[in-house]
Structures are given as C-alpha cells and as structure tokens.
Amino acid sequence: MKVTEKEVAYISSLARLQLGEDETRTMAAHMSRILEYIEKLNSVNTSTACSTFHAMEKTNTFRDDEVKESLSTLEALRNSPSPHSDFFIVPKVL
Amino acid sequence: MSTILKTTLHQLSEQLRNRDVSSVEVTRFVLNHIAEKDSSIGAFITVCGEEAMQQAEAADNRLKNGDQSPLCGVPVSLKDLLCTRGIETTCGSRILKGFHPPYDATVVELLKKAGAVIVGKVAMDEFAMGSSSETCAYTIPRNPWNTDHVCGGSSGGSAASVASGECYASLGSDTGGSIRQPASHCGVVGMKPTYGRVSRYGLIAFASSLDQVGPFTKDIRDCAIMMNCIAGHDPRDATSINIPVPDYTKALTQDVAGLTVGVPKEYFVEGLDTDVEKTVRHGIRVLEEGGATIKEVSLPRTDTCVAVYYIIAPAEASSNLARYDGVRFGLRDTNGASLAEMYRLTRSQGFGAEVKRRILLGTYALSSGYYDAYYKKASQVRTVITDDFRKIFSTCDLLVSPVAPTTAWKLGEKADNPLSMYLSDILTISANLAGIPAVSIPAGFSAHGLPVGIQLQAAHFKEEVLFRSGSYLEKHLSIPFSP
Numbered sequence: 321m322k323v324t325e326k327e328v329a330y331i332s333s334l335a336r337l338q339l340g341e342d343e344t345r346t347m348a349a350h351m352s353r354i355l356e357y358i359e360k361l362n363s364v365n366t367s368t369a370c371s372t373f374h375a376m377e378k379t380n381t382f383r384d385d386e387v388k389e390s391l392s393t394l395e396a397l398r399n400s401p402s403p404h405s406d407f408f409i410v411p412k413v414l
Numbered sequence: 415m416s417t418i419l420k421t422t423l424h425q426l427s428e429q430l431r432n433r434d435v436s437s438v439e440v441t442r443f444v445l446n447h448i449a450e451k452d453s454s455i456g457a458f459i460t461v462c463g464e465e466a467m468q469q470a471e472a473a474d475n476r477l478k479n480g481d482q483s484p485l486c487g488v489p490v491s492l493k494d495l496l497c498t499r500g501i502e503t504t505c506g507s508r509i510l511k512g513f514h515p516p517y518d519a520t521v522v523e524l525l526k527k528a529g530a531v532i533v534g535k536v537a538m539d540e541f542a543m544g545s546s547s548e549t550c551a552y553t554i555p556r557n558p559w560n561t562d563h564v565c566g567g568s569s570g571g572s573a574a575s576v577a578s579g580e581c582y583a584s585l586g587s588d589t590g591g592s593i594r595q596p597a598s599h600c601g602v603v604g605m606k607p608t609y610g611r612v613s614r615y616g617l618i619a620f621a622s623s624l625d626q627v628g629p630f631t632k633d634i635r636d637c638a639i640m641m642n643c644i645a646g647h648d649p650r651d652a653t654s655i656n657i658p659v660p661d662y663t664k665a666l667t668q669d670v671a672g673l674t675v676g677v678p679k680e681y682f683v684e685g686l687d688t689d690v691e692k693t694v695r696h697g698i699r700v701l702e703e704g705g706a707t708i709k710e711v712s713l714p715r716t717d718t719c720v721a722v723y724y725i726i727a728p729a730e731a732s733s734n735l736a737r738y739d740g741v742r743f744g745l746r747d748t749n750g751a752s753l754a755e756m757y758r759l760t761r762s763q764g765f766g767a768e769v770k771r772r773i774l775l776g777t778y779a780l781s782s783g784y785y786d787a788y789y790k791k792a793s794q795v796r797t798v799i800t801d802d803f804r805k806i807f808s809t810c811d812l813l814v815s816p817v818a819p820t821t822a823w824k825l826g827e828k829a830d831n832p833l834s835m836y837l838s839d840i841l842t843i844s845a846n847l848a849g850i851p852a853v854s855i856p857a858g859f860s861a862h863g864l865p866v867g868i869q870l871q872a873a874h875f876k877e878e879v880l881f882r883s884g885s886y887l888e889k890h891l892s893i894p895f896s897p
Contacts, residue, residue, distance in 0.1 A: 331774050354832070369795070375623055383649065401746035410753055
C-alpha cells in the first residue's frame with residue numbers, strides 16, 4: 321500500500337505533528353513498506369470472527385459514587401510548564 | 415563484600431534477615447558499583463542515591479524488628495515508565511523531561527510496602543516503542559555480556575541493570591515482548607504475567623490492551639518472589655482481574671513429569687539463528703528427559719501476528735500519546751502563536767522518529783476510510799489468534815520456543831530498517847495479543863558468547879506452570895546469570 325507524502329501531511333495534521341520535508345519523505349517510504357507487509361492480514365478468514373479489543377473478557381468496572389481523596393490543586397499543577405497557583409496557562413484558543 | 419553483587423535476591427534476603435549484612439551496607443555498595451560500572455553499561459537514566467539510602471535505613475529498622483519480608487532491604491531498579499512520586503519519570507523521551515509524578519504506581523507502592531530499596535530509573539526505548547532500547551533520548555544501555563551489542567528492548571535498562579549486578583531485580587513492561595526479549599539477550603529471567611494479573615495504575619501507557627508490568631531477576635525463585643509482591647487486584651486499574659494470587663514460590667517444584675509440552679512448528683522457521691535453535695532444542699530434550707511429553711503443535715496465524723500488532727499497538731498509542739501536548743506536564747514549545755501551534759511544535763520537538771512513526775501508523779489505521787480495512791480487521795485476526803491459543807491449551811500445559819530469532823545484534827545494526835526491527839518480535843507478540851503469561855529463562859550461549867533464552871508460555875493465569883517448568887529447566891541447564 322503506497323502512502324503518499326500528501327497523505328503523511330494530512331495524517332500528521334490529525335496527530336498534531338509537524339514534519340519537515342525530509343521527514344515526510346522518509347515517513348511515507350517507511351509507512352508504505354510497513355503497510356505493504358500488513359496486507360498479510362487479508363490472508364486470514366475473519367468472516368465469523370468478532371473483534372477483540374481487550375485481552376481478557378471483562379465488563380465495565382464501576383465504583384460507588386463516593387467522593388474520595390484526590391490530588392490537591394497544588395499537586396496537580398506542580399508539573400505545569402507555565403506556573404500559576406490555580407490554572408494551566410496556555411496561548412489563547414481564539 | 416564484592417561477592418555480594420553476584421548473589422541472587424533470595425540469597426541476599428536471607429543474609430539481610432540473618433543480619434549478616436545490612437541494607438545500608440549493600441545499598442552503598444550497589445550505588446558505588448553503579449557509579450563505577452554504569453558509564454560502560456548505560457542502564458540508568460536517574461540514580462536515586464539519597465532516597466535509596468533513606469529507604470535502606472528504614473529497611474534496616476524493619477529487619478532489626480524481625481521483618482521477614484523477602485524484599486526488605488533489597489536494591490531494585492524500575493523501568494522509567496513507572497511513576498515514582500517526586501522522582502523524574504521520562505519514558506526515555508524528551509517530551510517528559512522534568513516530569514515528577516505526584517503519585518507512585520501501584521507496583522511501586524507494593525515494592526515500597528515490602529521494604530525494597532529503589533536505586534534508580536532505568537533506560538528504555540522511548541515510550542516503550544522498540545526492541546533495542548536505542549531510541550532512549552538519555553542513555554542507550556549496552557549488553558553486559560558484550561558492550562558492542564544491544565540489550566534488546568524496550569526494557570533494555572532493566573535487563574542490563576540486573577545482568578551487570580547493579581541491582582537484584584527490576585520491573586519492566588511488556589507490550590510485544592519488551593520484558594522477554596531483553597531478558598533473553600542479557601541472560602536473565604524475565605516474565606510477562608497474564609494480562610490483568612498485575613496493576614497498570616501508574617504504568618505510563620503505550621498500548622493499553624497489551625501492556626503488562628513484570629519482573630527481571632537473576633533466577634526463577636527471585637521471579638516468584640517479585641510476582642508474589644506485585645500481582646493482585648487493584649481497584650484503581652479497571653482492567654485488573656480479581657482472582658486470588660497463589661504463593662508462586664510453592665510452584666518451584668523443579669519437576670515436569672506428566673506435563674504435555676507443545677512445540678509450535680511455526681516458531682522454528684527460516685531466519686532462526688542456528689545457535690538459538692540448537693540451544694532451545696537442547697532445552698526441549700531436557701524437558702523430555704524430565705518426564706514431559708513433547709509434541710509438535712501448530713499456531714497457524716503466527717506469521718500474521720506482527721501485522722496485527724503493528725496496527726493495534728500504534729492505534730492505541732496514537733490515542734494514549736495525545737495527552738503529550740505541552741499543557742500540563744513535560745516539554746512545552748513556547749514559540750507557537752496559538753494553542754494548536756503549541757501542540758504541533760511541542761510534540762514534533764519532543765517525540766523521536768520511532769514514536770512519530772507509530773503515532774502516524776496508528777492515526778492512519780484509525781482514520782475514516784481505513785478503520786475497517788486495518789484496525790477492525792486486525793482486531794478480528796486477534797480473536798482468531800487468541801482462539802488458536804485456547805485450542806492449543808486444551809491439549810497442552812505449556813508451549814516452549816525461542817524468544818527471538820537471533821541473539822542480541824550490534825548497536826546501530828537495525829537502526830535504519832524499522833520493518834526488520836519489527837519482525838524480530840515475531841515470537842513474543844502473540845502472547846500479548848492473547849493476554850497469556852510467558853517467561854524467558856536463560857538457556858545457553860551462542861558461539862560468540864551471547865545469551866540465548868528459552869520461552870515458556872501457558873494458559874491465562876497459569877503462571878504456576880511456568881514456575882514449575884522454569885525451575886526444572888534452570889536446575890538442569892545451570893546457566894550463569896552474569897558475566
């Protein structure tokens with residue numbers, strides 16, 4: 321499956337990545353080779369197979385709706401690249 | 415005192431509990447050994463000298479008061495994707511430089527509760543994506559048996575730190591073979607538990623349906639001791655399974671009489687190194703001499719497992735790594751004029767090439783127009799592979815095979831060929847897709863003196879079969895665990 325540089329650029333934008341020209345070219349070549357290999361999947365008959373998304377069969381795990389101890393605001397903000405006592409400060413959205 | 419580095423965890427534990435040596439003495443000795451040795455091994459990203467000495471003192475107080483915990487006072491290392499409160503945790507990536515988690519992972523809490531001494535955080539492929547640990551942004555660990563060669567990956571630092579005597583055990587993670595393969599390449603024991611057996615709370619996620627934490631140790635008894643500590647239900651991990659944990663040390667019976675051992679024919683294929691095959695076949699004969707029934711079996715979808723994995727794992731990773739955006743932790747590129755530009759610049763600067771490649775592959779596989787052909791198809795083939803294992807384990811107790819097609823390759827040898835690197839995982843990936851437990855035990859050496867491991871796989875929650883057969887093999891193969 322050939323992946324074009326235009327497709328790599330589109331997928332990069334979805335993934336919030338910015339690649340240079342050389343990077344884009346290399347990624348397109350690597351991805352093409354990998355996806356060509358992955359065509360092997362078509363050799364397996366899956367007409368009666370459901371999907372496996374979890375290794376073990378399990379239903380959703382719930383807990384009682386009780387307030388429990390959690391991180392303090394100070395702790396939660398401690399690793400913020402832009403220090404503030406109450407918020408994560410980021411460039412403007414609009 | 416220098417011989418203390420050559421002892422196993424359980425031998426050291428006995429000496430500590432008998433008060434023949436103190437944890438402070440051992441820990442100081444280990445830290446000095448790391449300071450001398452690690453410049454040539456490169457296993458450690460962060461050495462926690464001060465914290466380790468404090469933990470050693472606390473452990474000595476517990477031992478003085480008669481604490482019998484087998485891990486009390488024992489120096490261990492942790493793969494740098496396990497959250498350690500207040501200690502930098504980088505996942506081998508620039509994007510998490512300076513990240514100090516506000517909490518400990520559950521497995522870290524359990525080790526601390528048992529009195530273990532954490533000497534440091536060790537090197538790994540960036541975000542656990544790799545098979546050689548060469549994508550680590552901080553230090554590339556070298557194989558203690560031959561420092562021109564890789565340790566394997568992604569838990570290369572864990573394997574190297576145990577094999578070089580820089581600690582007595584380590585915790586790593588295994589998503590497609592990242593414990594078993596470096597264990598094989600570095601000549602130590604490495605176990606991937608059943609999915610859900612060990613909590614993933616605080617394990618920084620790569621592929622959530624495949625990741626499992628597991629131990630690296632010098633021998634199988636040490637592995638059982640570590641598993642006793644870390645296994646068990648955790649309500650903070652929604653995928654943690656609530657099944658009682660047996661005492662795995664009681665399964666170390668060194669006896670295989672009556673076991674039916676399957677040898678999957680698809681694991682002995684073209685490209686398998688002759689030294690690896692010779693060593694593993696010798697291990698199979700040893701099992702047969704011990705009274706096991708050996709039979710050839712078939713796992714017909716083995717040749718598709720790499721394809722399945724390299725759709726599912728990158729797809730899950732593309733979602734898991736979306737959180738690295740410069741907002742709440744880690745690297746932030748401040749040159750962006752807008753929030754969207756900040757995300758793009760931060761992520762592009764912070765992630766290495768392999769991580770970007772897998773994020774792109776995963777995003778592609780999940781994108782509109784391709785989801786059915788790639789992700790849905792891969793998840794269906796995963797069901798077929800899991801069913802293949804269920805059928806096999808209805809007639810076999812155990813599967814035995816090589817861990818990897820080759821021994822550890824030279825540093826840089828596969829750096830420019832990602833597909834070649836991916837194909838080296840062909841013998842380990844299926845266990846993650848099916849969620850079954852598996853272990854690598856040292857089995858011998860190649861003609862060039864590089865370690866070869868033998869892989870044992872069992873049905874879900876049958877780690878005891880691995881300990882039973884692994885202890886038998888270890889006794890009868892008698893392979894040294896450090897250079």
